[in-house]
Amino acid sequence: MAVRVVGPMAWIGWPTLLAILFTVLLSTPVSLLGLKLPQPVWPMVLAFAWPLIRPSMVAPAVLFGLGVFLDLFWGGILGLWPLSLIAVYGGMLAARNLMVGQETLFLFVMYTGCTLFAFLLAYVIVTVSIGNAPSLIATASQVLPTLILFPIADWMIQRFDDGDVRFR
Amino acid sequence: MAFRDGPFENIKVPLAWTAAVVVVVALVAAIVMIIGDRGTASGRGEAGPVRAGFVAVAGPVGGVFSAPVRWMGAVGDHIGGYFFAVSENRRLKAENEELKQWRDQAIAMKTVNERYEALMGIRTDPPVPMAAGATVQDTRGPFARARLIDVGATRGVRIGNPVLNEHGLVGRVVGTTAGISRVLLLTDVASRTPVLIERTDQRAFLTGDASANPRLAYIRGVGLKAGDRVLTSGDGGGFPRGLPVGIVAKGVDGSWRVKLFSDRGAVDYVRVLLFQSFSQLADPNALNAPPLAGLGSAPPPDTNEAAAITDATARRTAVEAAAVAARNRRIGEANAARATPVPSQAQPTATPPQQQAPPPPVTGQAPPPAPGAQG
Numbered sequence: 001m002a003v004r005v006v007g008p009m010a011w012i013g014w015p016t017l018l019a020i021l022f023t024v025l026l027s028t029p030v031s032l033l034g035l036k037l038p039q040p041v042w043p044m045v046l047a048f049a050w051p052l053i054r055p056s057m058v059a060p061a062v063l064f065g066l067g068v069f070l071d072l073f074w075g076g077i078l079g080l081w082p083l084s085l086i087a088v089y090g091g092m093l094a095a096r097n098l099m100v101g102q103e104t105l106f107l108f109v110m111y112t113g114c115t116l117f118a119f120l121l122a123y124v125i126v127t128v129s130i131g132n133a134p135s136l137i138a139t140a141s142q143v144l145p146t147l148i149l150f151p152i153a154d155w156m157i158q159r160f161d162d163g164d165v166r167f168r
Numbered sequence: 169m170a171f172r173d174g175p176f177e178n179i180k181v182p183l184a185w186t187a188a189v190v191v192v193v194a195l196v197a198a199i200v201m202i203i204g205d206r207g208t209a210s211g212r213g214e215a216g217p218v219r220a221g222f223v224a225v226a227g228p229v230g231g232v233f234s235a236p237v238r239w240m241g242a243v244g245d246h247i248g249g250y251f252f253a254v255s256e257n258r259r260l261k262a263e264n265e266e267l268k269q270w271r272d273q274a275i276a277m278k279t280v281n282e283r284y285e286a287l288m289g290i291r292t293d294p295p296v297p298m299a300a301g302a303t304v305q306d307t308r309g310p311f312a313r314a315r316l317i318d319v320g321a322t323r324g325v326r327i328g329n330p331v332l333n334e335h336g337l338v339g340r341v342v343g344t345t346a347g348i349s350r351v352l353l354l355t356d357v358a359s360r361t362p363v364l365i366e367r368t369d370q371r372a373f374l375t376g377d378a379s380a381n382p383r384l385a386y387i388r389g390v391g392l393k394a395g396d397r398v399l400t401s402g403d404g405g406g407f408p409r410g411l412p413v414g415i416v417a418k419g420v421d422g423s424w425r426v427k428l429f430s431d432r433g434a435v436d437y438v439r440v441l442l443f444q445s446f447s448q449l450a451d452p453n454a455l456n457a458p459p460l461a462g463l464g465s466a467p468p469p470d471t472n473e474a475a476a477i478t479d480a481t482a483r484r485t486a487v488e489a490a491a492v493a494a495r496n497r498r499i500g501e502a503n504a505a506r507a508t509p510v511p512s513q514a515q516p517t518a519t520p521p522q523q524q525a526p527p528p529p530v531t532g533q534a535p536p537p538a539p540g541a542q543g
Contacts, residue, residue: 024226024229024230024233024305025233027230027305027306027307028230028233028234028237028305028306029234029237029303029304029305029306029315029436030237031434036306036308037308039307039308039309051187054183055182055183055184055186055187056183056187057183057186057187057189057190059187060187060190060191060194061190061194063194064194064197064198067198068201072218072219072222072223072226073222073226073305073307074307074309074311074312074314075219075307075312075314075342075343075350075352076307076309076311076312077202077205077311078201078202078204078205078219079197079198079199079200079201079202079203079204079205080202080311082194082197082198082201083195083198083199083202086191086194086195086198087195089191090188090191090192090195093184093187093188093191094188096184119310122311123310123311125202126311126357129202130357130358132357132358132375132376132377133357133377134310134311134357134377134378135310135377135378135379137379138309138310138377138378138379139310139378141308141310142308142309142310
């Protein structure tokens with residue numbers, strides 16, 4: 001039986017492309033009965049899952065590029081999402097030894113904390129930069145869809161973690 | 169000695185450390201980007217080549233996804249129109265009856281208004297051309313509320329142009345490429361729009377905070393009520409006066425907010441007013457020129473003009489000198505009269521009062537005209 005190699009394309013490349021695709025898809029101006037499509041921060045899943053899967057030099061660089069993509073695509077302050085996503089990645093990288101192998105509920109709590117931290121950071125940056133605080137309700141309307149994406153992060157961790165015994 | 173034979177041969181840097189180095193570099197780069205973009209937060213630097221290039225690519229991609237949505241919406245409207253034709257007909261008839269009354273009033277008021285404008289000599293605003301476009305991408309996050317529309321600089325769209333849908337103001341253009349423009353919505357945290365309350369003529373700033381109902385800030389005056397209509401004030405020249413914005417409402421946090429008219433309709437099609445500012449109609453160079461600036465570039469006077477100028481200057485100088493001399497003489501005489509004691513009625517003066525010399529005529533004392541001034 002041949003050994004199946006999990007390369008960077010499998011756990012970095014394809015998830016990156018899918019995150020871009022879903023971000024573009026959910027930015028389509030659709031309105032049904034007055035409701036619009038949710039617009040979660042898809043790269044948050046990757047910022048949480050990638051450091052738990054394995055340390056990598058490519059992953060934070062790609063995450064930085066994803067953040068720049070979000071800022072350019074959404075028309076926000078340049079550097080806002082790169083900073084927030086990399087901050088989450090760095091925090092999870094530092095706590096990696098504590099986090100690996102934890103049960104799903106604990107991971108969800110940590111994912112929630114990471115998401116809230118990233119949004120808090122972005123909230124402060126926007127408030128200071130523009131001089132006007134965004135609505136908390138509007139912020140929650142993007143935080144909640146982002147939290148709902150946790151099963152994808154959990155699946156990625158279960159799927160790709162321990163793929164290489166050198167990282168144990 | 170080869171590198172592999174040296175002391176670094178067996179050194180293996182942990183992957184976590186190398187990843188941490190990349191994280192630190194990325195953090196520094198992100199902070200630098202934020203600082204570099206701060207100065208353009210209101211317009212978000214859409215004129216920058218990176219953003220413009222990205223928008224030029226993202227716009228058509230968004231158009232590919234939004235086109236089927238518009239087609240499905242058109243199909244849905246067609247089916248709905250078929251099944252609800254009777255009720256729609258009744259509603260439109262009632263609306264038509266109401267609108268007829270408004271039409272008559274509008275015609276009457278337009279006539280009166282034209283007479284007033286003619287009487288007062290008011291210079292009315294010229295008509296503003298428009299460009300229609302479709303929305304191809306919609307950002308609805310708390311930190312950015314914007315749309316990409318499929319009209320750009322080739323259709324005359326420029327940064328700052330107001331954008332409306334069929335119900336009211338949507339936002340303004342903050343970035344353009346040849347075929348795609350980015351519209352900053354009224355609800356964006358960076359959006360500030362000068363508005364007025366139609367009933368009281370109060371002024372305020374419509375300030376977006378990423379919620380559906382932007383806040384009214386810096387309200388001047390009192391008497392604001394829920395239900396008042398809000399229009400653009402035109403202050404500052406960014407928007408023409410009188411564009412419909414929304415209705416005043418009290419927010420749950422106690423602040424005055426505005427329910428936007430533009431939320432009543434679909435978001436797919438918009439109109440861009442190709443408006444900059446009516447100050448564009450005046451020549452700014454002529455307005456900003458210093459007085460008598462034309463003298464610097466005028467040709468030198470010929471002989472006759474020079475003689476006339478010299479003669480006029482000499483006459484004016486002589487008249488001014490005579491006037492000064494007369495004033496000084498009058499002052500001296502007044503001082504002398506004040507120094508002389510006034511005689512009483514019982515003791516008539518022995519000497520008769522001095523005759524006051526009449527002032528010399530001022531006119532007629534100018535020097536003769538310079539030669540050549542007459543001819």
